[in-house]
Amino acid sequence: MEGYMPAAVTRQTNRRKVYQYIYQKSGAVTAAELAEALSLEQTAVEEGLASLLEEGMIIREKDSACALEPRGRVAVGMFLRDDGIQLLALDMRAEELGFQELSLPFAHTPEYYQTVARRLEEFIDVSGLDRDRLLGVGIAIPAIIDQTAGRLVRSPTLELWDLPLEEIYSHFSHYPTFIENSPNASGYAARWMNRERTNVIYLSLDRGVGGAIIQGDGQYMGDHGRGGEFGHMRLVPDGRLCSCGRRGCVEAYCSISRLSDDLGITLREFFTRLQAGDRQAAAVWEEYRTHLVDTLVNLRTCFDCDIILGGELSSYLEGLLPELCWELGEKTFFEEDSLFLQLDRFGSRSVCAGSALRFIDDFLLTY
Numbered sequence: 001m002e003g004y005m006p007a008a009v010t011r012q013t014n015r016r017k018v019y020q021y022i023y024q025k026s027g028a029v030t031a032a033e034l035a036e037a038l039s040l041e042q043t044a045v046e047e048g049l050a051s052l053l054e055e056g057m058i059i060r061e062k063d064s065a066c067a068l069e070p071r072g073r074v075a076v077g078m079f080l081r082d083d084g085i086q087l088l089a090l091d092m093r094a095e096e097l098g099f100q101e102l103s104l105p106f107a108h109t110p111e112y113y114q115t116v117a118r119r120l121e122e123f124i125d126v127s128g129l130d131r132d133r134l135l136g137v138g139i140a141i142p143a144i145i146d147q148t149a150g151r152l153v154r155s156p157t158l159e160l161w162d163l164p165l166e167e168i169y170s171h172f173s174h175y176p177t178f179i180e181n182s183p184n185a186s187g188y189a190a191r192w193m194n195r196e197r198t199n200v201i202y203l204s205l206d207r208g209v210g211g212a213i214i215q216g217d218g219q220y221m222g223d224h225g226r227g228g229e230f231g232h233m234r235l236v237p238d239g240r241l242c243s244c245g246r247r248g249c250v251e252a253y254c255s256i257s258r259l260s261d262d263l264g265i266t267l268r269e270f271f272t273r274l275q276a277g278d279r280q281a282a283a284v285w286e287e288y289r290t291h292l293v294d295t296l297v298n299l300r301t302c303f304d305c306d307i308i309l310g311g312e313l314s315s316y317l318e319g320l321l322p323e324l325c326w327e328l329g330e331k332t333f334f335e336e337d338s339l340f341l342q343l344d345r346f347g348s349r350s351v352c353a354g355s356a357l358r359f360i361d362d363f364l365l366t367y
């Protein structure tokens, strides 16, 4: 019977439309406004609102208008790094509900994953999250991942090669989980922020260097899901040895280890020294910046769009953007072209943010 739709499905569709409309608005909306905007009967709107109120997804304000309850659902993003883990909880508006950074060297062992799972439970409690409202836990790792085959292909940073993702998933089966490559997760966060749906390149600057190619609503992944591995573009012929075993890669020059681990200090200490006028720090930064700018010029020449800088480095770059842009202007292929750089809103938490935001987006589409 063409056009026939069971009443329950219609109710769910209407509720979703009402929720999505309220979600898009920054303030409260009345039932009359919803009915007009969505071309729905007032009774259908009232029915949707009642259901959303009952589920705690919206709140009723004094004048009976309704607004989003940001904590109606929550999501957690987890970043498993070589030296520790990061945990971030976000509400439906991507506002932070909790963040933790813990020192825990990576090891692909049951003991390691059991510790991470225990820390996750503690984090959920400390952040005051309601487990019934938790959409899922995104897990990001610095590794090339083949989602179709369900395998981790390789991770020089974690020293892992070709293993089934199930070996990681199986330790987190309490919650919906999704394992992904960490630069892709940061790229997803950048895509989420990219409200104007423009083309954007995301360059993630951590110990590992990676990125993502964002095209409006989507992300270009390449034929094998490896698109955006900017860290392993060849920058210097026969140059410095890279973690991938080749020489001269971007990562060998633009890893934050060049500014921290190599000098036996933290990144924060490095930038404190740089600001204080330390000569050694200034020389190291100049060399780093030169390679970073060369990489940015190459990306801009290839993609002709804005570039967002993310990863741990991005939280230190605000005061240094003018000098970066000046050097870009000197080297750019395109004329008078240097104002295409932005910094990631989530800063050093962008990997976790992207992993959590996937669950929020999925929920918005399917609720």
Ligand SMILES: [Zn+2]
Binding pocket: 231, 232, 242, 243, 244, 245, 246, 249, 250, 251, 252
């Ligand atoms: Zn490399």
